[in-house]
Amino acid sequence: MNIVENPSPETWADLLARPAKDLTQLQDGVSKIMQTVQKGGDADLRKYTKKYDGVALESILVDPEEIARSGQTLSEELKKAIQLAKANIEAFHRAQITEPRVVETMPGVRCWRKQVGIDRVGLYVPGGSAPLFSSVLMLAVPAVLAGCREIVLCTPPQADGKVHDAILYACSLCGLTQVAAIGGAQAIAALTFGTESVPKVDKIFGPGNAYVTVAKQLAQLEGVAIDMPAGPSEVLVCADEGADPQFMAADLLSQAEHGPDSQVVFVGRTRTHTKSVVAAVHEQLATLPRRDAAAQSIANSTAVVMPDDKAAAELINAYAPEHLIIARRDALAFSERIRNAGSVFLGYLTAESMGDYASGTNHTLPTNGYARQYSGVSLDSFCRQMTFQEVDEQGLKGLGPAVMAMARAEGLEAHAVAVEKRLEEVFEGLTNIDAKLAKS
Amino acid sequence: MNIVENPSPETWADLLARPAKDLTQLQDGVSKIMQTVQKGGDADLRKYTKKYDGVALESILVDPEEIARSGQTLSEELKKAIQLAKANIEAFHRAQITEPRVVETMPGVRCWRKQVGIDRVGLYVPGGSAPLFSSVLMLAVPAVLAGCREIVLCTPPQADGKVHDAILYACSLCGLTQVAAIGGAQAIAALTFGTESVPKVDKIFGPGNAYVTVAKQLAQLEGVAIDMPAGPSEVLVCADEGADPQFMAADLLSQAEHGPDSQVVFVGRTRTHTKSVVAAVHEQLATLPRRDAAAQSIANSTAVVMPDDKAAAELINAYAPEHLIIARRDALAFSERIRNAGSVFLGYLTAESMGDYASGTNHTLPTNGYARQYSGVSLDSFCRQMTFQEVDEQGLKGLGPAVMAMARAEGLEAHAVAVEKRLEEVFEGLTNIDAKLAKS
Numbered sequence: 001m002n003i004v005e006n007p008s009p010e011t012w013a014d015l016l017a018r019p020a021k022d023l024t025q026l027q028d029g030v031s032k033i034m035q036t037v038q039k040g041g042d043a044d045l046r047k048y049t050k051k052y053d054g055v056a057l058e059s060i061l062v063d064p065e066e067i068a069r070s071g072q073t074l075s076e077e078l079k080k081a082i083q084l085a086k087a088n089i090e091a092f093h094r095a096q097i098t099e100p101r102v103v104e105t106m107p108g109v110r111c112w113r114k115q116v117g118i119d120r121v122g123l124y125v126p127g128g129s130a131p132l133f134s135s136v137l138m139l140a141v142p143a144v145l146a147g148c149r150e151i152v153l154c155t156p157p158q159a160d161g162k163v164h165d166a167i168l169y170a171c172s173l174c175g176l177t178q179v180a181a182i183g184g185a186q187a188i189a190a191l192t193f194g195t196e197s198v199p200k201v202d203k204i205f206g207p208g209n210a211y212v213t214v215a216k217q218l219a220q221l222e223g224v225a226i227d228m229p230a231g232p233s234e235v236l237v238c239a240d241e242g243a244d245p246q247f248m249a250a251d252l253l254s255q256a257e258h259g260p261d262s263q264v265v266f267v268g269r270t271r272t273h274t275k276s277v278v279a280a281v282h283e284q285l286a287t288l289p290r291r292d293a294a295a296q297s298i299a300n301s302t303a304v305v306m307p308d309d310k311a312a313a314e315l316i317n318a319y320a321p322e323h324l325i326i327a328r329r330d331a332l333a334f335s336e337r338i339r340n341a342g343s344v345f346l347g348y349l350t351a352e353s354m355g356d357y358a359s360g361t362n363h364t365l366p367t368n369g370y371a372r373q374y375s376g377v378s379l380d381s382f383c384r385q386m387t388f389q390e391v392d393e394q395g396l397k398g399l400g401p402a403v404m405a406m407a408r409a410e411g412l413e414a415h416a417v418a419v420e421k422r423l424e425e426v427f428e429g430l431t432n433i434d435a436k437l438a439k440s
Numbered sequence: 441m442n443i444v445e446n447p448s449p450e451t452w453a454d455l456l457a458r459p460a461k462d463l464t465q466l467q468d469g470v471s472k473i474m475q476t477v478q479k480g481g482d483a484d485l486r487k488y489t490k491k492y493d494g495v496a497l498e499s500i501l502v503d504p505e506e507i508a509r510s511g512q513t514l515s516e517e518l519k520k521a522i523q524l525a526k527a528n529i530e531a532f533h534r535a536q537i538t539e540p541r542v543v544e545t546m547p548g549v550r551c552w553r554k555q556v557g558i559d560r561v562g563l564y565v566p567g568g569s570a571p572l573f574s575s576v577l578m579l580a581v582p583a584v585l586a587g588c589r590e591i592v593l594c595t596p597p598q599a600d601g602k603v604h605d606a607i608l609y610a611c612s613l614c615g616l617t618q619v620a621a622i623g624g625a626q627a628i629a630a631l632t633f634g635t636e637s638v639p640k641v642d643k644i645f646g647p648g649n650a651y652v653t654v655a656k657q658l659a660q661l662e663g664v665a666i667d668m669p670a671g672p673s674e675v676l677v678c679a680d681e682g683a684d685p686q687f688m689a690a691d692l693l694s695q696a697e698h699g700p701d702s703q704v705v706f707v708g709r710t711r712t713h714t715k716s717v718v719a720a721v722h723e724q725l726a727t728l729p730r731r732d733a734a735a736q737s738i739a740n741s742t743a744v745v746m747p748d749d750k751a752a753a754e755l756i757n758a759y760a761p762e763h764l765i766i767a768r769r770d771a772l773a774f775s776e777r778i779r780n781a782g783s784v785f786l787g788y789l790t791a792e793s794m795g796d797y798a799s800g801t802n803h804t805l806p807t808n809g810y811a812r813q814y815s816g817v818s819l820d821s822f823c824r825q826m827t828f829q830e831v832d833e834q835g836l837k838g839l840g841p842a843v844m845a846m847a848r849a850e851g852l853e854a855h856a857v858a859v860e861k862r863l864e865e866v867f868e869g870l871t872n873i874d875a876k877l878a879k880s
Contacts, residue, residue: 130851411570
C-alpha cells in the first residue's frame with residue numbers, strides 16, 4: 001500500500017483509478033445463454049446449472065416446506081442476529097414509505113404523487129464460498145415493504161444441489177415463497193423472459209459476478225429495469241489522528257477481503273498517522289483466513305496524506321466511493337462537504353461492517369464511481385411514483401388560457417383545443433354532470 | 441380507429457401492441473458519431489451540425505446576453521403563460537425536497553438519508569417544427585431546485601443558426617447560462633465525453649428522436665446515467681358516459697398530433713358512448729393543422745368497450761400507459777385500482793394538455809410500457825440519496841455481537857474483526873478520544 005502526500009487534483013484520477021475490467025468480451029457468450037433460456041425455458045436452465053454449478057436439479061423452485069423448516073439447522077445465535085438485522089433494516093426502510101401529499105399549485109389545480117410498488121421483481125443473491133443471507137435481507141425487506149406483488153429470488157445451488165439454510169431462513173423471515181436454485185447469467189435470463197418455473201419480472205436487483213452484470217445489462221435491452229450497474233466493492237476511509245490505526249486497518253481489510261479487485265483507499269491527515277495505519281494493515285493481514293485475496297487488493301491500494309480538509313473532501317467527491325468511513329472527531333461536520341458517496345459511516349466506532357449487515361441502511365450501493373449519479377437500493381428502488389392531477393372549474397379558468405397560449409406557441413393545436421372545448425363549456429355553464437348522466 | 445368489445449385478457453397484449461421500432465440498426469451509425477466527437481470535440485460538433493442541421497455555427501454556446509434579452513421578441517401573453525407554468529412546476533417539485541430524517545433503528549444506532557443534487561447534468565430539448573420551451577421548464581426547474589452545480593442544455597439550432605427565443609426565455613427564467621446550439625447524437629456525445637465548449641456531465645435527461653435515444657443508450661455504457669428509456673408518446677383515455685365525447689376526442693387527438701407513431705387508446709363503458717367518441721375524433725381530425733400525422737396515429741389506434749371496472753383497470757395496468765386520463769365521475773375511486781401509469785389526469789375537466797404544460801407535474805414520463813418499472817422525471821431524478829449511519833458505544837455493544845456472528849457465518853472474518861477490535865476497546869474503557877488526541 002503506497003503512501004502519497006498531497007497529490008494535486010490533476011493526478012487524482014490516475015492515482016485512484018479503479019481496476020478497470022472490460023466486460024464487453026463476455027457479451028456474446030452471455031447473450032447466447034440468454035437466448036437459449038428464452039427459447040428452451042426450464043430444460044436449458046437445468047442444462048446450464050449442470051454445466052456451471054455441477055448440479056442436476058430435481059426441482060428449480062425450492063420446496064416451500066424446505067424454506068419453512070430452514071431455521072432448524074442454524075444456531076440460535078445466528079438466527080437472533082439475522083432477526084435483529086432484519087428488524088433494523090425494516091425500521092430504516094419503513095421510514096421511506098411516503099404518503100401522497102397534495103400540492104395545490106394554484107387555485108383549483110391539485111397535484112400529487114403516489115408511491116406504488118413495482119408488480120414483479122426478481123432478486124439475485126450470488127453464490128460463492130459462503131451463503132450471503134445478508135443480501136437476501138437487503139433486497140427482500142424493501143421489496144416486501146413496497147408491496148411488490150410477485151417476488152422471486154434466484155441464487156445458485158450448493159454442490160449438494162440445495163440452497164443454504166441460512167439463505168432460506170432469511171427468505172422465510174421475509175415471507176418469500178418463490179426461491180429458484182439457479183444462478184449466473186441463466187438466472188437473469190429466466191427472470192427476463194420467464195420460464196415454466198420462474199416468472200418473468202419487471203425489474204431485477206442484486207449483485208453478482210461479471211456474467212451476472214453483463215446479463216443484467218442485456219436484460220435492460222429487453223425492457224427489464226435493473227437496480228444499478230455493478231462493479232467490485234470499495235471503501236474510502238478518511239481519518240484524523242484520533243482514529244485508532246488498528247480500527248482503520250480492520251476497516252480497510254474488511255473491504256479488501258472481498259477479493260483481489262476490491263479497492264481500498266485511506267485518506268489521512270498526517271504522514272505519521274497514515275504510516276501507522278498502513279503498518280497495522282500489514283500486521284493484521286497476516287492473520288486473516290482470506291489473506292491471499294486481501295493481499296492482492298491491498299497491493300493495488302493507496303494511502304493519501306491530505307492535511308487540508310477542503311482538498312480531502314474534494315478528492316473524496318472526485319472518487320465517489322461506494323462506502324465512505326469518516327473516522328474523525330468532527331465526522332458530521334466534515335460530512336457536510338461530501339456530495340458523492342454511496343453510504344457514509346460516521347465516527348470512530350462505526351465500522352463499515354455495521355452497515356453491511358445490520359445498522360439498517362442498505363448495503364446494495366453504487367460502485368465504480370457511480371455514486372456520482374446513482375443512489376443505493378432503497379424502498380424507492382422497488383416503487384414508482386405516479387403523478388396525479390385534478391383540475392376543477394376554477395383551475396381550468398385560471399390555467400386554461402396559459403396552456404392554450406403555450407400549446408399554440410409550440411404548434412400543437414389539438415393540445416389547445418382539448419382545453420378550449422372545456423373552457424367553452426365551463427363558461428357556458430354546461431358542466432352539470434349529474435344532469436347529463438340523467439339524460440344519457 | 442377500430443372498436444373492440446370486451447376483449448379477453450389473453451388478447452390484450454396483441455390488441456394494444458405498441459408500434460415496435462427496432463433501433464439496433466442505428467447503433468453503428470450513432471456509435472461512429474459518438475466516437476468522432478469524443479476525439480474531435482468542438483470541430484466535429486460543428487461538422488455534424490453543418491451536415492444534419494445545415495448550419496455553420498459561429499459559437500457552440502449561446503451568448504449569455506442573447507439568453508438575457510430573449511424575452512424581447514415574445515408576446516406578453518406567452519411570457520406570462522411561461523411564468524405561470526414555471527411557478528406551478530416549481531411549487532410541485534419543491535414539495536419533493538426531503539430533509540434528512542434520523543431513524544434510531546436500535547438504541548445507539550442512528551441512520552438517515554440525505555438528498556443531494558447530482559453535480560453535473562445535461563438537459564436535451566429536441567428541435568423540430570416548434571420550440572419546445574415546455575421541456576426546458578420540465579427539466580431545468582427540478583435541476584435548479586436539486587442544486588445541481590453544473591447544468592448544460594443542448595438543443596438543435598434553427599435554420600438561421602439561432603436557438604428560438606422562447607427556449608432561451610425559458611432558460612433565462614430558470615437561470616440557465618450554459619446553452620449549446622447542438623442537437624442529435626452529437627449533442628449526447630458532447631455531454632458524454634465533454635468538448636472544449638460543452639462540459640461532460642454525470643447524467644443526461646430529456647426526450648429526443650431515435651438517434652438521440654440510441655445515443656443515450658450508448659452513453660450509459662460510458663458511465664453516464666440517463667433519465668429513462670424513451671419511446672413515442674401515448675395516452676389511454678378511460679371514460680364513463682358522463683364524459684363529453686368532444687372532450688375525449690380532443691384528448692385523443694392531442695396525443696395523436698405528436699406523430700404517426702404516437703399511440704392512443706380509448707376505454708369506454710358502453711358501445712354507444714365509445715362510438716360517439718370515435719365519431720368525434722374523425723370530425724375534429726379534419727380541422728387540425730397536423731391532421732396528416734394525427735390521422736396515421738389514429739388509424740393504428742383502438743377503442744375498447746369494457747363495462748366491467750375491474751377488467752378495465754387490469755387492462756390499463758397491463759398496458760401501463762404514459763398518460764392516463766380517467767374521465768369518470770368516480771375518477772379518484774377508480775384510480776385506486778391503477779398501479780401502472782406515468783401520470784394520471786382525473787375527472788372530466790383535466791385535459792392532458794394541462795399537465796403537459798402547466799399543472800405542475802412533470803411531462804417527462806415513461807413510455808412504451810416502462811410505467812411498470814420507471815417513474816417520470818421528478819426532483820428525485822436530479823438527486824441521489826446518500827445513506828448515513830452513526831453508531832455510539834451503546835449501539836456498538838447492542839449490535840456488534842450480531843454483526844460479528846453474521847460476518848463469520850458469511851466467512852468474512854475481517855468484517856468481524858473490524859467490530860471486534862472496537863468492542864474490545866469499548867469494553868476496556870479506552871475510548872477517551874480527547875486524551876488520545878492530547879497524546880498524539
